[in-house]
Amino acid sequence: MANNNKSETDAASAPAFEMQWQQGTTQAREAIYWELTQPGNHMHPGSRLRNALASLHTDTTHVEVSDMDWAAPITLQFTPNRVGFSSLVSSSASVEYGYTDEETLRSTRVGKILFFLPGREIQARIAPGRLCTVTCSFDTHYAESIIGPLDQLSHAQLHNALDLRSSLISSIMLRLMHEALYPGAISQAVAESFGHAMLTECAHWLKAQDTDLPIGGQLTARELQIMEDYLAGLSGKAPSVADLAAACGFSERYFSRLFRKMTGIPVSQYIKSAQVSKAKVLLLETDLPLKEIAYRLGYSTSANFSASFRAATGITPGQFRKAE
Numbered sequence: 001m002a003n004n005n006k007s008e009t010d011a012a013s014a015p016a017f018e019m020q021w022q023q024g025t026t027q028a029r030e031a032i033y034w035e036l037t038q039p040g041n042h043m044h045p046g047s048r049l050r051n052a053l054a055s056l057h058t059d060t061t062h063v064e065v066s067d068m069d070w071a072a073p074i075t076l077q078f079t080p081n082r083v084g085f086s087s088l089v090s091s092s093a094s095v096e097y098g099y100t101d102e103e104t105l106r107s108t109r110v111g112k113i114l115f116f117l118p119g120r121e122i123q124a125r126i127a128p129g130r131l132c133t134v135t136c137s138f139d140t141h142y143a144e145s146i147i148g149p150l151d152q153l154s155h156a157q158l159h160n161a162l163d164l165r166s167s168l169i170s171s172i173m174l175r176l177m178h179e180a181l182y183p184g185a186i187s188q189a190v191a192e193s194f195g196h197a198m199l200t201e202c203a204h205w206l207k208a209q210d211t212d213l214p215i216g217g218q219l220t221a222r223e224l225q226i227m228e229d230y231l232a233g234l235s236g237k238a239p240s241v242a243d244l245a246a247a248c249g250f251s252e253r254y255f256s257r258l259f260r261k262m263t264g265i266p267v268s269q270y271i272k273s274a275q276v277s278k279a280k281v282l283l284l285e286t287d288l289p290l291k292e293i294a295y296r297l298g299y300s301t302s303a304n305f306s307a308s309f310r311a312a313t314g315i316t317p318g319q320f321r322k323a324e
Contacts, residue, residue, distance in 0.1 A: 016062075016084075016137060021076035053132075056180040058188050060142040061195035063176045065089075069130040077123045080116045083150070084137030085164070085198065087113045087173050093129025097122055098162065106162065113169055115161040115202065117150055122162075134177040138195060146199040147206060157206050166205055172198045208251045219262055223248045231274040238298030239275070241267045276312045279305070283321045290317055 020029045056063040062082075070093070077100055088095070088110050096105040097114070100121040108114075116122065118140055144150060153161075172194050179187040219227075230247045231239055244267065245255035259267045275297050282293045294305035309317045 018079045023074040054180040058192045062137050063180045064135050079121045082137040083143035086135040090132045094127045097124040113164040115164040147203040168201050239271050
């Protein structure tokens, strides 16, 4: 069962973050450890930066709810040693953050998700006030088994990781926060299964964010089938590249580049070809008027349909129907 003695020892033996911070004239370095929930645990010194309200452990996953309260502005740099996600639950302070090796800082807000990576240092400037966060981190080897090698992430993926936008991951983190604050008999099983779901969703998100196509990247048989089913099922709606990309779970830009790399033609051409093929079937196998066929294929008028069909085949729909 998860949360055995070995997992607790591993969680406590290595720091989750290496931290350097400055507040006024005070400067300090410290290693941030995940505090375990057992009363009287003094394996590591407590952090001067935050108070761990609750935590929940499994063999692969760690959840912590933390409270931070500062009377003066503070700047800090922290380097994660694990893969994880952090979200601001409540805040009376403004926070700006970004990678240390980049000049640009961005503002955070309640509900915003930070996807952090081992060895990737982040800097933050925090105004006086109180913050409450929920953090979910994972054993790196376990995380990579689901989301893939971290050293192969593109620049776009790394940049967007500072603002991971996923309503599913946000909902999962709030559920895990509740499990940590109010643990029950199945809380560890919940953390294990929801943690896996979070990483799976992150893998999906990373795939959609990658604007630099991976070598050998291609659409799977399942995604090709989704495309065919989508186009076959359209009736009264003009198909679009954006809708087709969304059906396959990709961003429009990534999907377009991946499709062209794989097939040598743009997606728009594939869509037009599919429309023409469907039009031929309807013209040959039904007595539907051109106006109805045009509607089913998503054209605004029969004239637009006829013009598109003629551009693709060299003859009008009526001529094609008579010829056959």
